[in-house]
Amino acid sequence: DAKTTQPPSMDCAEGRAANLPCNHSTISGNEYVYWYRQIHSQGPQYIIHGLKNNETNEMASLIITEDRKSSTLILPHATLRDTAVYYCIVRVYNTNAGKSTFGDGTTLTVKP
Amino acid sequence: DTAVSQTPKYLVTQMGNDKSIKCEQNLGHDTMYWYKQDSKKFLKIMFSYNNKELIINETVPNRFSPKSPDKAHLNLHINSLELGDSAVYFCASSRTDNTEAFFGQGTRLTVV
Numbered sequence: 286d287a288k289t290t291q292p293p294s295m296d297c298a299e300g301r302a303a304n305l306p307c308n309h310s311t312i313s314g315n316e317y318v319y320w321y322r323q324i325h326s327q328g329p330q331y332i333i334h335g336l337k338n339n340e341t342n343e344m345a346s347l348i349i350t351e352d353r354k355s356s357t358l359i360l361p362h363a364t365l366r367d368t369a370v371y372y373c374i375v376r377v378y379n380t381n382a383g384k385s386t387f388g389d390g391t392t393l394t395v396k397p
Numbered sequence: 398d399t400a401v402s403q404t405p406k407y408l409v410t411q412m413g414n415d416k417s418i419k420c421e422q423n424l425g426h427d428t429m430y431w432y433k434q435d436s437k438k439f440l441k442i443m444f445s446y447n448n449k450e451l452i453i454n455e456t457v458p459n460r461f462s463p464k465s466p467d468k469a470h471l472n473l474h475i476n477s478l479e480l481g482d483s484a485v486y487f488c489a490s491s492r493t494d495n496t497e498a499f500f501g502q503g504t505r506l507t508v509v
Contacts, residue, residue, distance in 0.1 A: 319497075328401070328487050328500030329440065370438070384430065384453055385498070387440040 289373045294392045303360040307373030310354040317378045322369040363395045401501040409507045418473045418504045420488030429471035432487040478508045
């Protein structure tokens with residue numbers, strides 16, 4: 286699996302958009318970008334994934350650059366409950382969905 | 398209903414003891430996993446079982462032995478517990494044709 290690089294921490298004001306960047310410059314053509322988050326003392330939670338097109342679901346949006354070397358997870362209206370560690374993972378689609386290499390992630394703190 | 402449930406949630410035990418952590422999923426998934434999250438919050442996969450067969454065994458001491466009596470259960474037995482085994486252990490499950498993994502709430506193991 287390709288290595289990812291994320292900033293260690295970010296702050297965001299409640300109600301504003303949180304934009305979390307991820308670099309994955311060695312991503313292979315068959316690898317997808319996945320995002321998980323881990324709220325304190327809970328198990329990781331799947332957020333979204335994508336290959337090359339931008340994706341949106343009820344939780345977030347994922348913007349992947351045209352060269353696929355980086356991506357941004359967007360939480361459109363961050364709430365205090367979005368405070369968590371966010372993990373960007375790249376892996377081949379549908380191969381052992383749970384076998385993910387989690388890096389250090391980004392600790393997002395949403396402030397009132 | 399809890400999708401992936403682990404028991405116990407907390408486990409405190411002495412060095413040298415043998416203990417088990419149980420995991421059950423009611424999602425009908427055919428692949429289950431065990432992850433270890435150490436004190437530095439680094440999340441690392443330990444084992445993966447698909448249809449009751451071991452398919453991933455990362456570099457884990459053989460004191461750790463997963464057991465899968467059926468597709469819905471993957472238990473983790475640990476022999477001769479050591480101080481360094483103290484961590485949070487997460488169980489997860491996925492379908493082989495699905496993209497996301499579902500994690501349990503974790504078992505915090507403390508070896509004293």
